[in-house]
Amino acid sequence: MKLPLSGALAVTLLASAGTLAVSAPAQAAPAPARALTAHASTTHHAPHAANVTFAGTVALDDCSGSIVRMPNSQGADPALVMTNGHCLESGMPNPGQVITNQPSNRDFTLLDDSGNPIGDLQASSVVYSTMTNTDVTIYQLPESYDDIQQQYGISPLTISANHPTAGTPIEVVSGYWQATYSCNISGFVYELKEGSWTWKDSVRYTSSCNTIGGTSGSPVIDTNTGLVVAVNNTGNENGERCTVDNPCEVDANGKVTVHQGTNYAEETYEIPACFAPGNKLDLTLAGCTLPK
Structure with a gap:
């Protein structure tokens, strides 16, 4: 898992190669404040169609995230x-556990297109959270998308309702x-x-996405369309087999392989089918396949 490394939690929650740092306490200690204001871009960028910036992304105390909308979300809907x-x-969900509609006051630092902090937001609830089949938490804010646009000039990222395609630049x-x-x-x-x-059905990156601790929850954006197709979550750091921070791949026949240094994300195309108009979670909707 990709949580930032802390001295006390040397279990490398999402340390260097971007792992899902599933160990002891779910939360690692916050990074120094300067980490949120320095060294904007660290990678080489190939030309792409969509203008991908930091606008719409947020910083948590130990993870990354983004303000997202469903394809049919409206401006007046809660963000x-x-x-x-x-x-x-509150801690990592257990295998098989699904959390819905839980009160939350989680803080987020909103970033502008250059990655500069421009405001603070606070959740009102955890709409959905699980680590079964996927690895996602969705928070609701008291503000609407229109409120955030009017106050900060920031628009949400849109989650694609289509399965991503191999070879896509991200x-x-x-x-x-x-x-x-x-x-x-x-x-x-x-x-x-x-x-x-x-x-299940996780996204594997090519070698140049060397995500590190703290990148957990980052949106994975299709640079052809500008749509979110996955959420960054883990990578195999040390070449171990199926351990925390060292995920293994299992094929349909049960064959296990280990790819040290390879990083992964979880697809998000299933999420829109579980939200009714008004951004209301409804796991009973036809076509909703998220764990219930």
Whole structure:
């Protein structure tokens, strides 16, 4: 998992190669404040169609995230923030656990297109959180998209309702580090296992997306369309097999392979089908396949 490394939590929650740092306490100690204002972009950028910036991304105390909308969301709808399930402030959900409509006052630092902090937002609730099949937390804000646009000039990122495609150029945008990582979707993993958790149909990056601790929850943006296609969450740091911070790949026949230094994300195309008009979560909707 990709939580920032802290001295006390030397279990490398999402340390260097971008792992899902699933260990002890779910939250690592906050990075120094300067981490939110220095060293904007750290990667090489290939030309792309969409103008991908930091606008719409947020920094949490130990993770990254983004303000997101569904394809049918309206400006007056309550705004949503997406990050990882393992970034949930109350602790990482257990395998099989789904959390919905839980009060929250989680703070987010909103960034402008250059990665500069321009305001603070606070959640009103956890709409949905799980680490089963996927690794996602979605918060609701008291403000609407229109409110945020009027006050800060920031528009949300849109989650694609379509399955991503292998070979697609992508950019991982970390609000925590104000850093971006450019690469392509290498392919998809039938099952990705890390510690006690299993994720299905995960996105595998090509080698240039060397995400690090603190990038957990970063939106993965298709640079052809500008749409969010996944949420960054983990990587194999030390070459271990299926352990925390060292996920392994399992194919449909049960064959296990380990790819040290490879990083991953969880697809997000299933999310829009679970939201009714008004950004209301409804896991009973036809076509909703998120864990219930």
